[in-house]
Amino acid sequence: MFNPIIFNEDVCTGCNICVDVCLMEILAPNPEKGRPPLVKYPDECAYDGACWMQCPQREKGAIKIVPPLPMRVSILRGEKL
């Protein structure tokens, strides 16, 4: 239903640390070594960000968390500073 976690195939090394630390156990290692994990249970994501925080390739953009539409915050935009 949702697509909460997006891996960048070009950056992710398939180390599977995110699989290990996932609070909700929603990730599984890719059967093909070196490739990004599979998001097995996307609608059980808790959006806590453990996978993202502990990703060794985070700074390079290996992993991105996208909150689904109903979770996106409601913003009152101010004037440009």
Add this chain to the structure above:
Amino acid sequence: MNSVIEVVQVDTDVLIIGGGLAGCMAGIKASESGVKVTITEKANTLSSGCAGTGVDHSWAYIPMIHEQMGWTMEDLIEDHARLIARGFINKELLRLVARENYDRMLDLEKFGVKIRYEDSKIPGKFRIVYQFHTMPSSFNFDGHDLKIRLTREARKRGVGIINRVMMVALLLADGQIAGALGIGTNDGKLYSFRAKAVVMSTGRANRLTPNVTGIWGNHRIPVNETGDGRAMAFRAGIPVINMEFLSSGYYSIGNYELNLGSPRNTVQPAAAVTDADGEVIVPRTRFYDWPNLGKEKVDAALNRQNMLSGGRNARPPYAQLYRQGQGPFYLDLTGGTEEEIKYIEWSISNEGKGSLFLDYLKNQEGFDFRRDKLEWLPNSREMAGTAASGLVVDNGLETEVKGLFGAGDDVGGVPWAGAPGAFTMGWRAGERAAREAGAQKNHLPVDTKPVESLKETCSGMLTSQKGLHWREVELAVQNAVDYYAGDVRAEKTLGRGLERLKDIKKNASFKAENPHELMRCLEVQSIIDNAEMVLAASLERQESRRVPFGFYRADFPEQDDKEWLAFLALKKKEGKFEFSRVPIKP
């Protein structure tokens, strides 16, 4: 059919159920006495519990600072007991938290957590902000990787950590703890532990009502905390208190539920709540005047009086204001200075989901605290007062079952103990459990029946053809709790709620495709047990106690301190509820 479940036998001296803050602290402390210590964790201790992805604040009595203010330990205790708990608190346990959390903060520093800052003007180079009390009492610190550091420390000390095991049953022998049973959430094996002492630290009871956004995993507190500790106690006939206090949803940052609720703590200083016209609903906060620390002594009693009289309410009844046509409400930091905004962003990045949230806000929404405001909307319901509900323990954190200790949010009676409660109670429970285990020569003999029964339950779910998906059952339970134990409760509807729950249980035969789904089914069983406790306890408490728990009985609308200033303990004996009142000492 039973043969599909393999049994793994583990013997340990101290078994710690749940490796969050409390469990890790218990393990670290227990290891000092040389006994064998094992932590079991449903997820992974590197990321689990309420502080799994961080905690940025922790209140404590800090002698070197508070003595200069003329604010005593008793003042902190009185502030917490009166302002936060309205007298509805176990003061001896509160005293333990208040007395010991400063030392635990210094322990965290030894484990590599940064708690001092070169730019700080505060003694000790700490960062201290207002939270619950009349004086600033909460450390702000670099807690985003706290669980990684605690896990490392525990491993360094030889604590065994078994991740991905969900515990479901306690094993007792002659009124004494003998072990516990769990299921591997990944390997599907049955873990049978024999232990001389057990610390229960599984955290809070979540997922009792549907989520307001409809995103299943979107809760303020971890969604895999399903009150497993309370459920295990309930199944073993051990009393649990305060289960009636399931609160109505409160207002916080809308949609993305996270721990940035009150304008105090994480968004302090500079946070205000304003309405659409910019009218101030809650005024902005400030840093304490640190350069003048010690120049003026506080009158704590007078401050408390002022706060209680409502002049400085940090959490107005937003829902009521909304019904009166007010709102929308916004978290408004636009009046903050550059220094204040930077401080708040640092604070958010250390608190819970805050690190990811901040990244999302900036990079996906292009949000800027200097310019934009975040709408304040209702959050999902949760058990009120964090550690208000839980096990009944003595001053040494032992339950009525010899050798079974409680820690952190699994201990009832200390509303808003939070992280300080986890640090201090975990430490003390670990110490006590190790002593208890050290004094016991052999493991107690355990009955094999519970193992066989759990095997049968699990293999039944794994081989079922026509059982229900766990979500179907979960939603049915949540809807019943939401309706019958919602904002308004009454005898007849609560009675009906219990009947409905019985009916749901009768129809709830589960089907699991694999160990992961088996875990979810077992979680829903915890939720069912917790829901039953919520409904039964709500029916038994014949009064209303709106502040601080939001408990309202339409048929008993008044607060009745004469009869009900007491914790309501419930337990199950031979299929029936037994209630008792645990007096609250002033």
